[in-house]
Amino acid sequence: MFELEYKIIRVALNVPLRRLFDYALTEKQNGLTICAGQRVLVPFGNKSLVAIVVEYDVTTDIPDSKLKSIIEMIDSQPVFNEEQIGFLNWAAKYYQHPLGDVYYSALPKLLRENRQLEALLPESLVATPMMPKRSEFSANAKKQIQLYDLLKHKTLSRIQLADHGITAPTIKKFVDQKWAEWQNIKPAPTTIDKSQLQSGLALNAEQALAVAAINQCFGHTTFLLDGVTGSGKTEVYLQVIEQRLLKQQQILVLVPEIGLTPQTIKRFEQRFKLCIALWHSGMTDKQRFDTWQKTQSGEAKIIISTRSGVFLPFADLGLIIIDEEHDPSFKQQDGFKYHSRSIALYRANKFQIPVVLGSATPCLETLNNAMTQKFHHLKLNQRAAGSQMPTMKLLDLNLCPQDSGLGTPLIERIGEQLAQGHQVMLFINRRGYAPVLMCEECHWLTECHRCSSYMTYHRNINQLICHHCGHQHPTVHQCMSCGSTRLTAVGVGTEQLEYKLRELFPDIPLTRLDRDSTSKKDSSRSPRKDKSKRPSDHRWHTDDCQRTSLS
Numbered sequence: 001m002f003e004l005e006y007k008i009i010r011v012a013l014n015v016p017l018r019r020l021f022d023y024a025l026t027e028k029q030n031g032l033t034i035c036a037g038q039r040v041l042v043p044f045g046n047k048s049l050v051a052i053v054v055e056y057d058v059t060t061d062i063p064d065s066k067l068k069s070i071i072e073m074i075d076s077q078p079v080f081n082e083e084q085i086g087f088l089n090w091a092a093k094y095y096q097h098p099l100g101d102v103y104y105s106a107l108p109k110l111l112r113e114n115r116q117l118e119a120l121l122p123e124s125l126v127a128t129p130m131m132p133k134r135s136e137f138s139a140n141a142k143k144q145i146q147l148y149d150l151l152k153h154k155t156l157s158r159i160q161l162a163d164h165g166i167t168a169p170t171i172k173k174f175v176d177q178k179w180a181e182w183q184n185i186k187p188a189p190t191t192i193d194k195s196q197l198q199s200g201l202a203l204n205a206e207q208a209l210a211v212a213a214i215n216q217c218f219g220h221t222t223f224l225l226d227g228v229t230g231s232g233k234t235e236v237y238l239q240v241i242e243q244r245l246l247k248q249q250q251i252l253v254l255v256p257e258i259g260l261t262p263q264t265i266k267r268f269e270q271r272f273k274l275c276i277a278l279w280h281s282g283m284t285d286k287q288r289f290d291t292w293q294k295t296q297s298g299e300a301k302i303i304i305s306t307r308s309g310v311f312l313p314f315a316d317l318g319l320i321i322i323d324e325e326h327d328p329s330f331k332q333q334d335g336f337k338y339h340s341r342s343i344a345l346y347r348a349n350k351f352q353i354p355v356v357l358g359s360a361t362p363c364l365e366t367l368n369n370a371m372t373q374k375f376h377h378l379k380l381n382q383r384a385a386g387s388q389m390p391t392m393k394l395l396d397l398n399l400c401p402q403d404s405g406l407g408t409p410l411i412e413r414i415g416e417q418l419a420q421g422h423q424v425m426l427f428i429n430r431r432g433y434a435p436v437l438m439c440e441e442c443h444w445l446t447e448c449h450r451c452s453s454y455m456t457y458h459r460n461i462n463q464l465i466c467h468h469c470g471h472q473h474p475t476v477h478q479c480m481s482c483g484s485t486r487l488t489a490v491g492v493g494t495e496q497l498e499y500k501l502r503e504l505f506p507d508i509p510l511t512r513l514d515r516d517s518t519s520k521k522d523s524s525r526s527p528r529k530d531k532s533k534r535p536s537d538h539r540w541h542t543d544d545c546q547r548t549s550l551s
């Protein structure tokens with residue numbers, strides 16, 4: 001098939017096969033520079049697919065007659081650099097996932113398609129040889145001189161021009177006079193100066209120690225910033241970020257949810273007058289591509305992102321912060337399953353940069369790593385703004401009488417608070433009336449027939465529901481094993497708590513908030529209905545949450 005000398009490249013494809021594929025470069029393509037991380041279009045079955053070059057100049061076992069050649073090179077430059085290829089190869093091996101899918105996870109959607117990277121890049125203003133000398137500008141044309149000084153050293157994107165206060169008329173003058181022109185090229189990295197950084201708050205001793213420890217870190221260290229809620233962890237982040245910004249480095253801030261990004265970004269924008277890039281699933285493909293390329297070019301200095309931001313291509317990463325590091329959403333549960341904290345630690349080690357894991361409730365793995373001194377443990381025990389920590393008391397229900405899961409001392413305290421006109425919130429992590437019904441005679445339990453879970457008793461709708469598989473069954477009144485009618489509800493759920501509290505405090509309006517109370521099925525007991533009856537006085541609230549707490 002190939003009469004002349006040809007080269008073979010090995011590529012990764014986004015197909016569910018745990019292998020790479022070999023293709024030949026035709027004679028024409030042979031002269032072109034090709035490198036790992038570059039995108040090429042290849043024939044695959046009856047389709048054309050975008051592939052990533054993993055190796056080039058390799059030998060293959062495929063006979064010439066069967067070896068296909070690539071259709072074309074999509075870009076003239078690679079989309080992944082050496083560092084990225086290294087960590088993506090590691091991730092594919094570590095998580096036992098096909099390399100093609102791993103590579104694709106690290107690309108914005110627009111680059112998974114056959115679209116040229118250069119054509120997608122935003123326009124940057126570039127000086128032409130016709131730009132006059134500095135001395136030729138009128139001394140009064142201060143903005144023109146400022147733009148001349150900027151363009152002399154680098155190309156500038158529209159955002160960078162705006163950051164420097166260069167307005168449209170000045171740009172128009174340069175373009176009209178052919179002193180500068182717009183080109184689709186990567187903008188030069190942004191340079192940060194002190195004037196863009198607002199000074200931070202005066203730190204308390206614990207915060208100051210934490211900031212000093214992180215700032216003095218050269219190379220890779222993982223810090224656990226273990227601070228109670230409101231202890232000023234975010235202020236610590238902001239102050240360590242400032243130091244890295246002055247070193248012209250980038251900072252990746254991973255947050256658990258998209259919902260948390262607006263408030264985080266607002267706080268960051270108030271402190272830093274620079275391009276802060278976002279990365280999360282709620283963005284459009286174009287917005288995600290913009291963040292990807294701004295991160296790659298170094299234009300974006302701070303990137304606030306949800307878990308997949310850990311795959312972004314950084315120009316010069318100086319610090320990774322993972323806020324609420326214990327949050328399960330950092331773990332990707334389907335498709336390519338990975339933990340962004342583990343990938344962040346791997347990348348930080350390669351970059352030789354610090355990682356700050358912040359949490360008021362660190363996950364056990366992290367806590368263990370801190371206790372065994374793999375991580376540097378920084379503690380913030382006090383609230384930063386001077387507010388008092390709440391008094392917490394652990395009530396051992398084995399040592400006090402209880403009623404529907406409420407210990408007598410707790411019932412008394414609730415009564416005291418209500419008498420003073422205060423509201424009370426109760427949290428319990430179980431929906432329904434009771435997690436299971438049990439026969440008092442033979443200890444038979446309401447097991448789910450479809451899975452090994454137990455059926456939860458929902459008294460309001462008189463049903464047994466398996467919260468595991470969704471199987472539903474009318475409530476039984478007789479033991480299915482011995483026939484006894486002595487069935488008892490074991491454990492407490494939100495419904496039971498509601499019944500008990502209504503009984504104990506009949507005059508107090510109560511709202512139950514859980515998935516059942518807000519869904520249509522059980523709307524007769526919905527909070528909205530309760531609210532309409534007694535709109536102004538809601539002192540009760542039981543919730544379906546992960547942790548059981550009382551405040």
Ligand SMILES: Nc1ncnc2c1ncn2[C@@H]1O[C@H](COP(=O)(O)OP(=O)(O)OP(=O)(O)O)[C@@H](O)[C@H]1O
Nearest residue numbers: 201202203204228229230231232233234235384385
């Ligand atoms: N050194 C300080 N002096 C005065 N106020 C501070 C200081 N540090 C933080 N604060 C203020 O304390 C409040 C809580 O701080 P911050 O949000 O940084 O805490 P956090 O630990 O990140 O909270 P969370 O656990 O909710 O994430 C904020 O209003 C912040 O402005």
